[in-house]
Amino acid sequence: MSRLDFISLAGLRPDGRRAKEIRRIRCRLGVLREADGSAYLEMGQTKVIAIVKGPHEVSRRSDMLIDKAIVNCEFNLAPFAGSDRRKRRPTDRKTVEMAMSIKAVFEGAVMLELYPRTQIDLYIHLIQTDGGQLPASINAASLALTDAGISMRDMVVSCSAGHVDGQAVMDLNHMEQSHGGAYVPLAILPRGSEILLAKMEARLPLDIFQEVLATALEACRQVHAIMRGEVREHHAALLAAQLAL
Amino acid sequence: MAIRDGFTHTINTNAFVLETLRGGKQRIDGRELNTLRQIAFQFTRSEGQASVLVQWGRTQTLAVVSAEVVPPYPDRPTDGALMFNVELSKMAEASVGLLRASPLATEITRIIERGIRDSQALDTETLCIVAGEKVWQLRVDVHILDNGGNLVDAAALAAIAALQHFRRPDVTVSGEGFVEVHHSDEREAQPLALHHVPLCITFALFDDMGKQRVVVDPDEVEEAVMKGRVTIALNAHREVCTLHKNGGMAMSAETLLACADVAAAKVVALHERLREELQKADAAARQAREQRLRGGAAFASHTAHLASLMQAAQPMDETADLTRVGHLGYDDLHVTGKVRDAPERALGGGARGLQGDEAAKSALFAQMAKAAADASAGLESKLGKAPVGKRKGKDTASGVGDAELDEFDKVAAGLKQQAASGARSLGGTVSAPAPAADDDAMDSGSEEEQVVVLKSSFKTGNEAASDMAAAASAAAAKASAQAGDSDDDLMAAVKSKPKGKGKARQKK
Numbered sequence: 116m117s118r119l120d121f122i123s124l125a126g127l128r129p130d131g132r133r134a135k136e137i138r139r140i141r142c143r144l145g146v147l148r149e150a151d152g153s154a155y156l157e158m159g160q161t162k163v164i165a166i167v168k169g170p171h172e173v174s175r176r177s178d179m180l181i182d183k184a185i186v187n188c189e190f191n192l193a194p195f196a197g198s199d200r201r202k203r204r205p206t207d208r209k210t211v212e213m214a215m216s217i218k219a220v221f222e223g224a225v226m227l228e229l230y231p232r233t234q235i236d237l238y239i240h241l242i243q244t245d246g247g248q249l250p251a252s253i254n255a256a257s258l259a260l261t262d263a264g265i266s267m268r269d270m271v272v273s274c275s276a277g278h279v280d281g282q283a284v285m286d287l288n289h290m291e292q293s294h295g296g297a298y299v300p301l302a303i304l305p306r307g308s309e310i311l312l313a314k315m316e317a318r319l320p321l322d323i324f325q326e327v328l329a330t331a332l333e334a335c336r337q338v339h340a341i342m343r344g345e346v347r348e349h350h351a352a353l354l355a356a357q358l359a360l
Numbered sequence: 361m362a363i364r365d366g367f368t369h370t371i372n373t374n375a376f377v378l379e380t381l382r383g384g385k386q387r388i389d390g391r392e393l394n395t396l397r398q399i400a401f402q403f404t405r406s407e408g409q410a411s412v413l414v415q416w417g418r419t420q421t422l423a424v425v426s427a428e429v430v431p432p433y434p435d436r437p438t439d440g441a442l443m444f445n446v447e448l449s450k451m452a453e454a455s456v457g458l459l460r461a462s463p464l465a466t467e468i469t470r471i472i473e474r475g476i477r478d479s480q481a482l483d484t485e486t487l488c489i490v491a492g493e494k495v496w497q498l499r500v501d502v503h504i505l506d507n508g509g510n511l512v513d514a515a516a517l518a519a520i521a522a523l524q525h526f527r528r529p530d531v532t533v534s535g536e537g538f539v540e541v542h543h544s545d546e547r548e549a550q551p552l553a554l555h556h557v558p559l560c561i562t563f564a565l566f567d568d569m570g571k572q573r574v575v576v577d578p579d580e581v582e583e584a585v586m587k588g589r590v591t592i593a594l595n596a597h598r599e600v601c602t603l604h605k606n607g608g609m610a611m612s613a614e615t616l617l618a619c620a621d622v623a624a625a626k627v628v629a630l631h632e633r634l635r636e637e638l639q640k641a642d643a644a645a646r647q648a649r650e651q652r653l654r655g656g657a658a659f660a661s662h663t664a665h666l667a668s669l670m671q672a673a674q675p676m677d678e679t680a681d682l683t684r685v686g687h688l689g690y691d692d693l694h695v696t697g698k699v700r701d702a703p704e705r706a707l708g709g710g711a712r713g714l715q716g717d718e719a720a721k722s723a724l725f726a727q728m729a730k731a732a733a734d735a736s737a738g739l740e741s742k743l744g745k746a747p748v749g750k751r752k753g754k755d756t757a758s759g760v761g762d763a764e765l766d767e768f769d770k771v772a773a774g775l776k777q778q779a780a781s782g783a784r785s786l787g788g789t790v791s792a793p794a795p796a797a798d799d800d801a802m803d804s805g806s807e808e809e810q811v812v813v814l815k816s817s818f819k820t821g822n823e824a825a826s827d828m829a830a831a832a833s834a835a836a837a838k839a840s841a842q843a844g845d846s847d848d849d850l851m852a853a854v855k856s857k858p859k860g861k862g863k864a865r866q867k868k
Contacts, residue, residue: 211466212470215463215466215467216606216607219606219608221607223607307610308613310613311610313604314602315600315602317479318599318600318601319599319600320597320600324600324603328613328617329613332613
């Protein structure tokens with residue numbers, strides 16, 4: 116494999132971005148009428164659909180909590196999503212890990228005490244992947260929960276950061292993520308910049324890790340600005356439609 | 361105790377833990393906020409497998425590493441495989457309420473995978489045997505035996521310790537691509553090529569009415585009360601290998617970085633501790649292997665002998681007799697002859713004794729004793745001087761001291777007794793060895809004395825003492841291979857002095 120410059124001499128990455136630029140984000144709320152809440156999100160070439168069902172009665176009585184809601188998450192990576200067509204088992208380790216991460220994140224963000232004895236289901240469908248599966252899924256789920264009207268402490272925003280060619284970069288695509296360097300997906304509550312999820316693969320010296328963490332935080336803030344704008348637009352349109360009636 | 365006093369999570373417990381943490385100094389088990397619990401290790405090594413039992417406070421984890429030769433993945437023909445699996449046993453589940461095994465086990469497995477495999481701790485290319493055809497597949501199974509809190513750290517520590525303790529069997533690849541895996545008895549097994557040692561440290565986050573409190577290494581009570589958790593894995597070079605914060609209570613970036621700093625310090629100390637334990641365990645494993653290879657009882661007495669000699673050699677100061685330095689002879693450093701391929705082996709308690717029938721064995725013993733007697737008697741009359749071993753109190757050129765000679769005599773006496781008892785038990789006869797003049801020559805270790813004499817005829821006085829040790833093997837070899845004996849002079853001497861032989865016979 117020929118050596119690829121992840122950051123060229125001009126400071127551009129292969130897809131034309133600079134080190135501290137996130138990919139284009141497009142999102143839509145309420146894309147499915149049947150679901151309680153739904154959202155479609157694109158981060159570059161990574162495309163996700165998130166569906167929320169709930170709060171509804173707990174399907175398994177034994178799981179019910181009397182003071183809180185429980186959050187369930189199901190993560191599906193479509194067989195056609197990656198470059199190889201591969202059908203993954205639902206118990207595949209990485210799938211289970213993703214689902215558990217998303218569930219844990221929203222258990223920390225949703226005000227579960229307001230919905231006791233109920234269950235909130237999250238279904239995440241990844242239909243195209245180009246790096247950043249976890250951040251995209253979390254963002255889509257966040258929008259879907261907003262669309263469902265479920266109370267949260269704050270909107271959860273997520274983005275990734277990494278370290279390529281000696282520079283900290285934001286929002287890694289598939290090539291940058293899989294080249295073996297550091298990859299740090301981060302999910303925060305933007306108001307207080309509180310970290311809900313932070314993971315890392317590969318090795319980084321501690322001081323470089325600080326830089327990468329700061330980059331990831333900044334990336335999340337940029338994502339938040341875009342997502343908040345979209346949510347406002349969506350609800351403004353809804354409000355206008357209601358008032359027009 | 362059949363039923364453990366389980367810990368029940370109540371409002372009171374919650375309040376108690378949080379109140380203790382408010383004090384800012386201690387936790388409910390008396391530890392400080394940044395102190396890890398006591399950790400103990402137990403290492404085991406066997407053929408193609410290694411295991412470590414880690415006791416971390418009340419948490420117990422067992423990691424087992426095993427290896428297999430398999431074809432590689434098609435897209436990575438030169439890489440071996442490293443697989444992890446963490447299992448929560450029923451013992452762990454029963455001890456603390458509900459532990460839904462699979463998601464937690466999966467989470468711990470993924471943390472360990474990311475920490476060890478994804479951070480390139482083990483160079484999988486070194487596991488390649490034949491590119492594209494055969495590679496090593498290492499499998500690390502971690503069993504959580506008891507849950508006393510903080511399973512992640514204990515499991516990760518057990519996994520990496522087991523990988524460090526593991527020895528991969530040596531292989532040879534023949535021209536046609538045929539791979540032969542050697543038993544570790546034939547060829548010493550190799551350690552794995554680990555670039556660095558990642559170790560996990562977990563922090564617990566508590567919500568004390570809005571204020572966040574952080575402690576290191578939560579035990580099971582603190583785990584039930586905590587609202588969030590973050591695991592950071594680092595190596596001793598202050599490199600972050602993996603980070604795992606999966607939901608739970610939110611934390612600020614400053615807190616996260618502060619935790620990373622604390623974790624870095626803890627990892628350095630833990631790494632040092634692990635290194636010491638591994639060295640001890642490796643030494644013990646090697647010694648066990650040596651013992652197994654060379655035979656039990658003989659080696660045990662030999663090591664005791666060696667140890668006593670070593671002790672006698674210290675301290676090394678000006679006033680010490682410098683001649684005592686050279687007392688370590690060939691036999692002190694090797695346990696050959698006595699136990700290897702020697703008829704006496706059956707007596708020495710070695711694992712591999714003679715496989716012949718009893719009659720052959722007894723005949724052999726008789727031959728040995730006879731030859732030894734003949735040779736010494738013949739030589740003595742020929743050379744007309746006392747056996748070398750009789751140089752008690754005389755400082756020989758090679759610097760053998762008194763004490764060492766006595767020690768050697770005792771060992772020789774023991775062996776002689778064993779030979780005699782062995783021959784008797786097999787129903788054979790032993791012709792009593794009968795060297796000449798001196799009385800004390802007859803006593804303790806007379807057979808050995810004769811053996812010493814045997815060698816001395818072919819070596820100068822300088823080498824005599826150092827050859828004392830070789831004499832034991834030499835005697836046996838000579839006795840059992842008379843026909844092909846290269847010491848023709850000796851046999852000629854023996855054959856030419858029938859009179860001396862008869863005279864010696866008469867004495868006993």
